[in-house]
Amino acid sequence: MSTEETTIGELLAEQLERLFSREVDRERIVAVEQGRFDRALWDALEEIGVRLALAPEEAGGVGLTWEEAEPALRTAGEWAAPVPLGETMIAAWALGRAGLEIPDGPVALAEEIMALDEGGRVSGSASLVPWLSQCDYLLVVARQNQSTHLCLMDRQSLELSAVDTLARIPSSRVQCHKATPIDFAEIGDLVGELGLLPHIATLRTVQMAGLLDRLLSLCVEYGNDREQFGRPIGKFQAVQHMIAEMASQAAAARVAGLYACRQVDRNRAIQGATVAKARTGPAATRGAEAAHQVFGAIGFTDEHILHYYSRRLWQWRSEGGSENWWAERLGREVLAAGGEKLWPHITAPATADGEDS
Amino acid sequence: MSSPFTFKPLEIPPELEPLREQVREFLREAGRDWSGWKVGHSWTGFDKDFSRAVADKSWIGMTWPTQYGGGERSHLERHVVVEEMLAAGAPLGAHWFGDRQSGPLLLRLGTEEQRRRFLPAIARGEASFCIGLSEPNSGSDLASIRAKAVRTDGGWLLTGTKIWTTNAHLCDYMIGLFRTGGGDTKVKHEGLSQFLIDMKTPGIEVRPIRDLTGENHFNEVFFDEAFVPDDMLVGEEGNGWKQATSELAFERSQPDRFMSCFPVLPELVDAINKRGSPDRLAAREIGATVADLVILREMSLSVLGQLAEGKTPAREAALVKDLGNSHEQQIPNLARDLLDLPATIEQGNRLSELEGILTQNVPSYSLRGGTREILRGIIAKGLGLR
Numbered sequence: 001m002s003t004e005e006t007t008i009g010e011l012l013a014e015q016l017e018r019l020f021s022r023e024v025d026r027e028r029i030v031a032v033e034q035g036r037f038d039r040a041l042w043d044a045l046e047e048i049g050v051r052l053a054l055a056p057e058e059a060g061g062v063g064l065t066w067e068e069a070e071p072a073l074r075t076a077g078e079w080a081a082p083v084p085l086g087e088t089m090i091a092a093w094a095l096g097r098a099g100l101e102i103p104d105g106p107v108a109l110a111e112e113i114m115a116l117d118e119g120g121r122v123s124g125s126a127s128l129v130p131w132l133s134q135c136d137y138l139l140v141v142a143r144q145n146q147s148t149h150l151c152l153m154d155r156q157s158l159e160l161s162a163v164d165t166l167a168r169i170p171s172s173r174v175q176c177h178k179a180t181p182i183d184f185a186e187i188g189d190l191v192g193e194l195g196l197l198p199h200i201a202t203l204r205t206v207q208m209a210g211l212l213d214r215l216l217s218l219c220v221e222y223g224n225d226r227e228q229f230g231r232p233i234g235k236f237q238a239v240q241h242m243i244a245e246m247a248s249q250a251a252a253a254r255v256a257g258l259y260a261c262r263q264v265d266r267n268r269a270i271q272g273a274t275v276a277k278a279r280t281g282p283a284a285t286r287g288a289e290a291a292h293q294v295f296g297a298i299g300f301t302d303e304h305i306l307h308y309y310s311r312r313l314w315q316w317r318s319e320g321g322s323e324n325w326w327a328e329r330l331g332r333e334v335l336a337a338g339g340e341k342l343w344p345h346i347t348a349p350a351t352a353d354g355e356d357s
Numbered sequence: 358m359s360s361p362f363t364f365k366p367l368e369i370p371p372e373l374e375p376l377r378e379q380v381r382e383f384l385r386e387a388g389r390d391w392s393g394w395k396v397g398h399s400w401t402g403f404d405k406d407f408s409r410a411v412a413d414k415s416w417i418g419m420t421w422p423t424q425y426g427g428g429e430r431s432h433l434e435r436h437v438v439v440e441e442m443l444a445a446g447a448p449l450g451a452h453w454f455g456d457r458q459s460g461p462l463l464l465r466l467g468t469e470e471q472r473r474r475f476l477p478a479i480a481r482g483e484a485s486f487c488i489g490l491s492e493p494n495s496g497s498d499l500a501s502i503r504a505k506a507v508r509t510d511g512g513w514l515l516t517g518t519k520i521w522t523t524n525a526h527l528c529d530y531m532i533g534l535f536r537t538g539g540g541d542t543k544v545k546h547e548g549l550s551q552f553l554i555d556m557k558t559p560g561i562e563v564r565p566i567r568d569l570t571g572e573n574h575f576n577e578v579f580f581d582e583a584f585v586p587d588d589m590l591v592g593e594e595g596n597g598w599k600q601a602t603s604e605l606a607f608e609r610s611q612p613d614r615f616m617s618c619f620p621v622l623p624e625l626v627d628a629i630n631k632r633g634s635p636d637r638l639a640a641r642e643i644g645a646t647v648a649d650l651v652i653l654r655e656m657s658l659s660v661l662g663q664l665a666e667g668k669t670p671a672r673e674a675a676l677v678k679d680l681g682n683s684h685e686q687q688i689p690n691l692a693r694d695l696l697d698l699p700a701t702i703e704q705g706n707r708l709s710e711l712e713g714i715l716t717q718n719v720p721s722y723s724l725r726g727g728t729r730e731i732l733r734g735i736i737a738k739g740l741g742l743r
């Protein structure tokens with residue numbers, strides 16, 4: 001996106017921004033955290049048509065690249081939109097690419113790769129699947145010998161147990177025992193050795209970037225409003241510097257998220273997710289820390305919106321592989337290649353060579 | 358949607374890889390005998406022979422028009438050359454300040470005569486520039502400078518003191534900021550002007566200051582009615598503050614603000630490997646550092662894209678420098694922590710020499726070019742605080 005004109009992706013994000021800023025308030029988020037599905041919000045999103053933004057045109061989608069869809073995904077993160085929008089967009093992308101039919105309604109994603117047996121049945125488990133209890137479907141990547149398959153599972157065919165998380169988004173642990181998918185297809189190199197994990201990591205990174213932007217604007221607003229010692233706390237240099245540091249972290253997260261999206265478009269999802277998730281985890285930690293310091297006691301209350309954002313940061317830094325997991329993986333690769341290869345690895349041009357698979 | 362900062366991606370196309378290969382090959386040869394100690398000086402290291410060799414490759418003033426000795430190459434091509442040099446810890450000091458800062462300043466604001474005279478000399482690796490901003494009583498509060506330029510027949514007389522001037526004792530020219538008017542506290546940003554000063558001018562005395570490593574890299578520069586001819590005023594009289602601060606976006610966003618310690622990393626990787634299979638924590642720390650670097654590089658390229666479009670992304674540049682300085686500052690400690698290195702400097706041991714010089718040098722990274730606190734002030738202001 002090197003032009004100044006507003007792209008389709010940005011227009012879409014603006015539409016979402018209008019919707020979310022109007023609709024998503026604390027009450028809506030609380031209701032979802034208590035287990036209710038936000039049907040009204042979901043229907044409004046259906047009307048915009050964002051669910052199929054990433055799906056290829058042949059599959060009835062808009063055919064946006066991940067880079068183009070990044071502003072929309074980030075906006076959903078920014079408002080902590082209490083629906084599995086990003087997950088469903090990714091599912092539509094994968095299903096459409098795999099030539100499978102895209103079902104109506106929300107779809108959850110499994111991080112873990114499962115096994116597909118000769119009889120076309122799926123077995124495996126997933127330790128944490130957000131939103132699944134509110135979705136009819138789970139999308140799973142499953143292996144059979146050397147081949148990789150995308151399998152759309154009916155939720156009813158799975159064993160779910162509820163998991164408590166920091167985000168309080170309804171989440172489940174899943175057991176899948178010889179379950180027959182609704183549909184499945186071989187997907188060649190659509191995803192690499194880590195299945196959908198890097199795509200989920202990319203989504204979480206972009207969502208965190210959105211949340212950090214949101215925290216930043218809340219902190220700036222509060223810094224200018226809240227007075228102590230006869231002046232706005234934002235006049236105190238210590239507060240200014242905390243917020244400035246947060247701005248730097250938010251900017252880094254945003255660059256990381258966009259970087260990861262661009263790599264997915266080049267079939268380098270693993271490379272993108274590795275860097276982006278490893279970098280954005282610490283950004284989320286520091287951003288949440290600073291925001292809570294700026295807001296004082298009021299930000300520590302249940303009533304305040306702040307923790308709906310900070311809890312999601314604490315959640316999302318761990319989902320899709322934590323920053324520690326990705327960093328260790330990257331570090332092992334760098335160490336295995338040796339010192340001489342480090343700089344060439346960093347500068348290697350991002351061609352669509354599908355090195356992931 | 359709501360971020361006040363712009364970071365559009367800019368990518369280095371694969372077509373520039375042959376250029377990168379050329380630079381690597383050049384550096385393999387030129388850097389054959391560089392010690393860890395030398396490499397640790399990175400872009401402040403002053404080596405005129407090296408700068409001339411770089412000039413022979415047409416890698417100084419790469420983006421400038423050919424009529425001024427430039428190569429009319431793209432900013433991305435220059436970026437490739439620059440980051441390769443920094444990755445190798447090449448001693449860029451004899452041409453870096455001219456290439457990064459003074460040359461572009463003259464190109465934008467200099468007279469035709471100044472461009473014809475100085476740009477080709479910089480591009481040939483012959484004219485070295487230093488930057489005269491700070492004074493004994495004016496550091497962060499740069500607008501409070503007192504060194505003054507007073508009109509005289511055919512030019513100006515400069516009087517006052519500049520300090521911390523990197524490589525002034527080795528440079529041919531200085532771009533100096535002097536007071537030509539104003540000066541009362543209400544309008545201290547006004548009445549400042551930039552001059553192009555020949556360091557051989559009578560009335561200029563350069564006194565080296567040893568830095569904490571025991572080396573002499575910066576200086577105090579005394580001006581006692583040193584004469585500068587009229588045609589060595591740069592840009593407009595009284596517009597020096599704006600001119601000097603618009604250079605800062607160039608100065609603050611480039612890879613020299615996060616790669617000063619890069620040469621430690623490959624050595625660290627090999628040293629960890631030598632000790633046997635790496636533990637999880639070491640791998641994690643290495644990975645986190647590399648990820649940090651990749652994102653800084655993305656951010657720096659993005660600012661470059663804006664600069665190339667003629668914008669002045671001063672806040673974005675401040676942000677990149679702040680993040681970048683923190684990144685590079687922690688690298689010597691990272692190596693120390695992961696290897697539990699002793700505090701000895703073993704000559705001939707590259708990693709040990711690098712650690713020796715860099716542990717002592719890193720405190721300056723968040724001072725030079727604008728302190729961390731000043732940068733955060735700029736960012737905060739950009740956010741609408743204050």
Ligand SMILES: Cc1cc2nc3c(=O)[nH]c(=O)nc-3n(C[C@H](O)[C@H](O)[C@H](O)COP(=O)(O)OP(=O)(O)OC[C@H]3O[C@@H](n4cnc5c(N)ncnc54)[C@H](O)[C@@H]3O)c2cc1C
Pocket residue numbers: 237487488489490491495496497498520521522523575721724725726727728729730731
């Ligand atoms: C290695 C090195 C090379 C240099 N090379 C050059 C050069 O070539 N040319 C040149 O002109 N200068 C050069 N400098 C000088 C550099 O620009 C100054 O060091 C810098 O601007 C800070 O000024 P100061 O050192 O006087 O510190 P001060 O401004 O006195 O600051 C001291 C401390 O107070 C803090 N502080 C000051 N004001 C504020 C404020 N408003 N709010 C919060 N905190 C504040 C600072 O952040 C810092 O932590 C160099 C410095 C170093 C270390």
